[in-house]
Each structure stands twice: as C-alpha cells, then as structure tokens.
Amino acid sequence: KKLKAGYAKFNCLFRVVDSFGTEPAFNHRVFAKQNKILTSWGGQDLNPQQFFTMFPHSPDNSFMGFVVDRVLNDSETNTEPKSNIALVYGKNDYMWEARKSYLDVIHSSLEVHGTVYEEP
Numbered sequence: 001k002k003l004k005a006g007y008a009k010f011n012c013l014f015r016v017v018d019s020f021g022t023e024p025a026f027n028h029r030v031f032a033k034q035n036k037i038l039t040s041w042g043g044q045d046l047n048p049q050q051f052f053t054m055f056p057h058s059p060d061n062s063f064m065g066f067v068v069d070r071v072l073n074d075s076e077t078n079t080e081p082k083s084n085i086a087l088v089y090g091k092n093d094y095m096w097e098a099r100k101s102y103l104d105v106i107h108s109s110l111e112v113h114g115t116v117y118e119e120p
Contacts (some may be wrong), residue, residue, distance in 0.1 A: 021058035086110040
C-alpha cells in the first residue's frame, strides 16, 4: 500500500539499526546533493539520533549498548555448544567477484556468513 502523504509524514516514527552508524552528511538530502554525495545509503532526512548503532562510532547516533549475561544463581547452567563463524562484509556484489579462493580459505576453518546489497 502506498502512503498518500508520503514518507515525510511518518519519518519521525522510524528507528534504523545501523551497525556502524550514519554520519549526518550522508543522511541529509540537501547537504548530500550540494556536495555531490550520490548514494542510495543515505539521504533519508532523519534525525541522527534515530540511527541506533551497535558500536559507539559516531556521537551523532544513538548507541544501543552492549549486553553482558550474568548468572543469577550458582546452579549449573545448560549451554549449547557453539561453533565459530566468520562474518564477511561487502557493500556491493562486485566486491565478491573472483574471491572464491579467499572465502574457501576462511571456510576451511569457520562457517562463513556474508552481507551484500543488491539494487532492487
């Protein structure tokens, strides 16, 4: 369903989980256009505090904080065995071209998970 009033009417309600944060320069459409910053990642005209980050890289964004589990009693806890994994990050799909041998080396020791953005 398409919003008749558009995105601007509701953008104050949005919160974005952004692992590394968003600098205000990339968020404000007018600034980005004036400085020829052409990207599909920003230009949403949100308040920088609406971006929740997992790491405190930028003082402009809201830092979600870290979680540390505490055992509340001395009883033995049941823990499931965990396997080590690797997270590889490539912003665009071209970054993975001809990288199979690199990923195979990582995969020989770890389970590999990755991220990539594809244009809709």
